[in-house]
Amino acid sequence: MHQQQELNLPDAEVYFFPQFLSKEESDLYFVMLMKEVNWQQESIKMFGRQLSMPRLTAWYGDKSYTYSGLQNKPQPWLPVLLELKKRVEVVSGQKYNSVLLNLYRSGQDSMGWHADDEAELGQEPSIASLSFGAERKFSFKHKSRKDLKGQSITLHHGSLLLMQGQTQHHWLHHVPKTTRTVEPRINLTFRMVVE
Numbered sequence: 001m002h003q004q005q006e007l008n009l010p011d012a013e014v015y016f017f018p019q020f021l022s023k024e025e026s027d028l029y030f031v032m033l034m035k036e037v038n039w040q041q042e043s044i045k046m047f048g049r050q051l052s053m054p055r056l057t058a059w060y061g062d063k064s065y066t067y068s069g070l071q072n073k074p075q076p077w078l079p080v081l082l083e084l085k086k087r088v089e090v091v092s093g094q095k096y097n098s099v100l101l102n103l104y105r106s107g108q109d110s111m112g113w114h115a116d117d118e119a120e121l122g123q124e125p126s127i128a129s130l131s132f133g134a135e136r137k138f139s140f141k142h143k144s145r146k147d148l149k150g151q152s153i154t155l156h157h158g159s160l161l162l163m164q165g166q167t168q169h170h171w172l173h174h175v176p177k178t179t180r181t182v183e184p185r186i187n188l189t190f191r192m193v194v195e
Ligand SMILES: O=C(O)CCC(=O)C(=O)O
Pocket: 100, 102, 111, 116, 129, 138, 155, 173, 174, 175, 187, 189
């Protein structure tokens, strides 16, 4: 059995599996993902300017999906991604048909505050987030309740974070930049995109 912790966040359901994959398995997955994934440098329009996203991304799966204002045409599943999808589904008890991959090349790469609350993800999306490579801080803040303290956890090599229930309705999350020197990190978020 995987060791499981529930985060103490009101209006949310967040579970953390610190040792979802062993170090040896995670090392192998990291190398395969780095090599086999078709990493892209996407840009987003902000304040009338075209800006490079502060990370590389890739989208695989069965359905297209709008993310950060971009229409993502998925690439067909790679065997390594299907293998990881199956393993995550066993633990979460949920099914996924898509995965968004992020490659944080250094501490200067990041992900801004957002919620995965797009209509295509349904009412109570289950988001399964797998991490490989360098440790990075991952923080939550409530969308409306200023009386609630935010919370941060460290997502490390081989860990799994499961966000479900009302989490995306009430909470934002982000991966901040860091001035520490950090090695690359790969993150996979498995999702179920509905019509
Ligand atoms: O890199 C991470 O851990 C966060 C990824 C994320 O928030 C997302 O893909 O929506």
